[in-house]
Amino acid sequence: MEYLIMVVANLLIGGMIGLTGIAGFLLPMLYSGFMGMPSAQGLALSFCAFLISGILGAYNYYRARSLDLRLALFISLGSFAGAIAGVNLNLLIEEGIVKKILYLVVLLSGISILIRKENKEEKEDGKKRQMPSAFWVGFGFVTGLICSLSGAGGPVLVMPLLVVFGVPVKTAVGIALFDSIFIAIPSCIGYASQSDPDVLMVLLPVTLISHAAGVWIGSRNTSFLRPDILKKGVAVFSVVIAVVKLITG
Template sequence: MLVAVPWNDLAFLAGTLLLGGILTGILAGMLGVGGGGVIVPVLYEVFGMMGVDDSIRMQLCVGTSLAIIIPTAITSYRTHKAKGAALPDVLKQWRLSAIIGIIIGSVIASFAAGWVLQAIFVLVISSLGLKSLLGRNDIRIAENLPGQGMMALYGLIIGFAASMVGISGGGLATNFLLLYGVPIHAAVATSAGLGIFIPIPGVIGYAIAGWPHLAELPSLSLGYVSILGFALMAPVSAFVAPYGARLSHKLSRRHLEITFGIFLLMIATRFFVAIFTA
């Protein structure tokens, strides 16, 4: 049973969502990630305040995060593409397999317990955080991208992880591309483009999966997708994303990588603790 949110808390909730939207847009533009590492934690706390049951809370966070990512990714990718940094051939290679991966992940997530999604979130976010802290963009598997079979496998993995964690897959895609010698700005721009089409089937899947739980979900929820969360965060993050994209072409990334890495590890720790205290 959901508890009513006091009116004097609505301003705080709205402010939190708007701030999350700003952080999401900056990260999306600068790092080529959809901002799920920011969106999911913010939504997790907000939905907790609204009394959403822990058994469906993470699913609602992930589904809403995927919806918010779409307009953010579009504006971020357009800015990067205008600078000629994106690799459209890579996007074509990944598109189908990534969509298949996110459909598979969405189906599994709809039946999985909340703590399972939290555990996967901790694993993925911790990996990205450690990678960001190490800052080793010079590590290479090869100097050229692999063949179609391996690229399809990478796309499948990216899509699956994105659907389970509520991210666009951009952080994973960027790291894959860097391992094959793709320049950092091209990797970021291409990863931003991936976030345009990866979340769409995930949003549809989470909306359908959450339909039987409408009585337990907050008002204005379309299954496991919160219309309120989307309406407050998506426009702000989409508006801010181009500024982050422009900054990524001007600033040194090292201090940002360190800050981002620490932030992600803090978020991962928060969810790790939540698994054992729920």
């Protein structure tokens, strides 16, 4: 039954990540909350899955010309360093405090997407606001730190914020998936080193294969969704999840 739950959950969550870039944060909640795994083991399994979803999803978005590779590289540079710091801080800061900060940011990002009015130029060209490269590196560091520390993966925080900064929604999803690779690498190594290797070797194949299948299916079918509908859906999903988590803790 445990394996069946993992397969179904990873297929569904992987599909949602492929379509919208978000939902990865549900995996550590599933492993550590519902299934009762040790925190480090749940995070190790989750970030290994995020590594796969990032690679497959970013590849499909790049093929669909929905990935701004230059911007993604600047953000990912900061995220890699931030993720290293986040894994080390995980042992020092109370997890509940970090979770509240994360979901508050997600809530505000989702609300901003819903209330933000686009002008005609943004609708037609989808041009992002001009920010210096250093800003995007710093952006990546902060989001990478929070996501690796809390187990959010990356896109749930990065994607809505990119949309707020004027990045087109599909491009934002592609960038967030690419960025999640660089958050996942140090996180996988850090949390796996704190876990039972024998257990990980058994559970990892189940997680990775089912998660990869879900992401591949989801990211290959983004053309069937209108960007405005996708944007609103991501915003509503972010707000609902953030409110639920802030209330329930």
